Amino acid sequence: MLQVSVLKEQTEAVLAGLAKRNYKTAEADVQAVLALDQRRKDLQTAHDLSQAEANELARQIGGLMKAGNKTEAEALKARTAELKQHTKSHAEELTQIEYALQQTLYKLPNVPHSSVPAGVSADDNEVVREVGQKPELPAGAKPHWDLIEQYDIIDFALGNKITGAGFPVYKGQGARLQRALINFFLDEARAAGYTEIQPPILVNEASGYGTGQLPDKEGQMYHATADDLYLIPTAEVPITNLYRDEIVPTDRLPIRNAGYTPCFRREAGSWGAHVRGLNRLHQFDKVEIVQITQPENSYEALEGMVAHIEGLLQKLGLPYRVLRLCGGDMGFTSALTFDLEVWSAAQQRWLEVSSASNFETYQANRLKLRYRPEIGKPQLLHTLNGSALALPRIVAALLENNQHEDGIHLPEVLHSYCGFSKIG
RNA sequence: AGAGAGGUGGCAGAGUGGUCGAAUGCGACGGAUUCGAAAUCCGUUAUACCUGCAAGGGUAUCGGGGGUUCGAAUCCCCCCCUCUCUGCCA
Numbered sequence: 001m002l003q004v005s006v007l008k009e010q011t012e013a014v015l016a017g018l019a020k021r022n023y024k025t026a027e028a029d030v031q032a033v034l035a036l037d038q039r040r041k042d043l044q045t046a047h048d049l050s051q052a053e054a055n056e057l058a059r060q061i062g063g064l065m066k067a068g069n070k071t072e073a074e075a076l077k078a079r080t081a082e083l084k085q086h087t088k089s090h091a092e093e094l095t096q097i098e099y100a101l102q103q104t105l106y107k108l109p110n111v112p113h114s115s116v117p118a119g120v121s122a123d124d125n126e127v128v129r130e131v132g133q134k135p136e137l138p139a140g141a142k143p144h145w146d147l148i149e150q151y152d153i154i155d156f157a158l159g160n161k162i163t164g165a166g167f168p169v170y171k172g173q174g175a176r177l178q179r180a181l182i183n184f185f186l187d188e189a190r191a192a193g194y195t196e197i198q199p200p201i202l203v204n205e206a207s208g209y210g211t212g213q214l215p216d217k218e219g220q221m222y223h224a225t226a227d228d229l230y231l232i233p234t235a236e237v238p239i240t241n242l243y244r245d246e247i248v249p250t251d252r253l254p255i256r257n258a259g260y261t262p263c264f265r266r267e268a269g270s271w272g273a274h275v276r277g278l279n280r281l282h283q284f285d286k287v288e289i290v291q292i293t294q295p296e297n298s299y300e301a302l303e304g305m306v307a308h309i310e311g312l313l314q315k316l317g318l319p320y321r322v323l324r325l326c327g328g329d330m331g332f333t334s335a336l337t338f339d340l341e342v343w344s345a346a347q348q349r350w351l352e353v354s355s356a357s358n359f360e361t362y363q364a365n366r367l368k369l370r371y372r373p374e375i376g377k378p379q380l381l382h383t384l385n386g387s388a389l390a391l392p393r394i395v396a397a398l399l400e401n402n403q404h405e406d407g408i409h410l411p412e413v414l415h416s417y418c419g420f421s422k423i424g
Numbered sequence: 425a426g427a428g429a430g431g432u433g434g435c436a437g438a439g440u441g442g443u444c445g446a447a448u449g450c451g452a453c454g455g456a457u458u459c460g461a462a463a464u465c466c467g468u469u470a471u472a473c474c475u476g477c478a479a480g481g482g483u484a485u486c487g488g489g490g491g492u493u494c495g496a497a498u499c500c501c502c503c504c505c506u507c508u509c510u511g512c513c514a
Binding site for chain 2 (some may be wrong): 040041042043045046047048049051052055057058059060061063064065066073074076077079080081083084247281368377380398
């Protein structure tokens with residue numbers, strides 16, 4: 001969430017930024033935060049004063065009791081009863097105000113970076129670059145949902161039977177391809193300096209708040225209510241929350257972690273056209289890279305992450321493009337996001353396979369994730385993450401783009417990982 | 425899952441109602457000593473919030489929440505976690 005100090009000191013800049021997101025009630029919300037914060041301070045001062053007096057009285061009473069002066073002690077107790085009333089009502093209002101302040105802050109999305117274009121939808125995203133040749137497919141080329149049936153490598157009907165829609169079963173070469181991609185992505189991440197992490201895939205409520213999935217996307221996560229745990233929608237959640245409530249020693253920065261996890265998304269209300277086959281699932285595999293950096297290095301880090309992801313796509317021989325998301329299409333918590341999309345030749349459309357974002361201090365503020373600068377108090381760090389990569393759409397593009405008469409020709413780099421070079 | 429023990433500052437570890445944000449030790453930092461270092465000695469050593477130009481002052485924090493009390497690390501209740509034993513189990 002945004003810092004009150006920033007809202008206060010840079011009000012105009014914040015409002016201008018939120019306008020790029022078409023966030024309608026920015027003015028009112030920011031004013032509400034400032035008013036609530038002022039009220040909070042006044043109450044805090046009043047509360048501290050009466051508390052200080054109460055502490056002093058208690059000390060005096062203690063002294064009198066020790067001296068055996070019961071009568072005077074009783075006299076002072078009368079005053080403390082009165083003070084208690086004040087303290088209690090201050091404390092109650094303070095709790096209310098702090099709650100209201102918190103709720104208002106939760107409503108405010110992150111302020112976009114200056115390079116974020118204005119816009120309302122995905123149509124307004126800026127194409128930064130397009131790389132690679134779109135393949136010419138032979139006549140009769142099939143979309144991936146037909147190919148997976150033809151080669152019997154992914155089975156939606158079986159998933160339907162044992163779980164439900166959106167939970168495919170990978171079989172034979174399909175399963176081996178999944179495992180190969182995960183290993184390939186993890187090895188590449190390690191080579192690029194990321195530490196491999198294998199986190200839990202269920203997280204508690206505090207973690208959901210830490211990275212911003214809660215309260216914003218409550219309905220998007222699967223919730224195991226018996227234990228009040230959430231199935232992660234991305235490894236970002238556990239891997240970033242590793243550092244919740246930490247003051248990270250400077251010599252350990254930047255933190256660069258990578259992890260493979262299955263990801264679970266309810267995708268409530270988002271089914272419709274264009275979600276056939278592997279395009280949208282409730283459970284999918286993803287390797288995620290996460291960085292935590294000092295503020296001055298975060299944008300350089302973001303560039304590095306995008307470059308890493310592009311390297312993966314190039315090695316896989318997939319044509320892709322890089323988008324700079326506009327204010328209207330960006331995630332709630334992000335300051336700047338690059339999406340990477342691969343060309344799916346049979347569907348004749350771009351598929352998002354990665355999203356790399358800098359959250360600046362938005363998550364760190366909730367996480368209380370800080371470092372100790374050379375001089376002064378602990379400061380918030382910047383958090384970043386990116387998919388490197390999400391598997392299903394990569395598989396869709398690999399299948400469609402590489403289909404031949406005699407089967408699917410896999411890119412060279414996967415041969416040793418798969419143990420075969422061709423599907424079919 | 426059942427029984428028992430326990431959760432205190434960066435770590436170890438005292439503290440069972442009164443001036444305790446907390447002894448002591450270790451570590452870390454600054455200084456003295458030294459040619460330099462070790463050893464020794466002196467000092468400092470958390471976080472958040474309020475207030476103040478600052479120096480400083482105040483409040484809160486001893487797993488989390490609530491309660492008793494003039495006063496709670498200490499007593500009571502609920503929850504979470506850790507350890508030991510038993511059970512179960514990949």
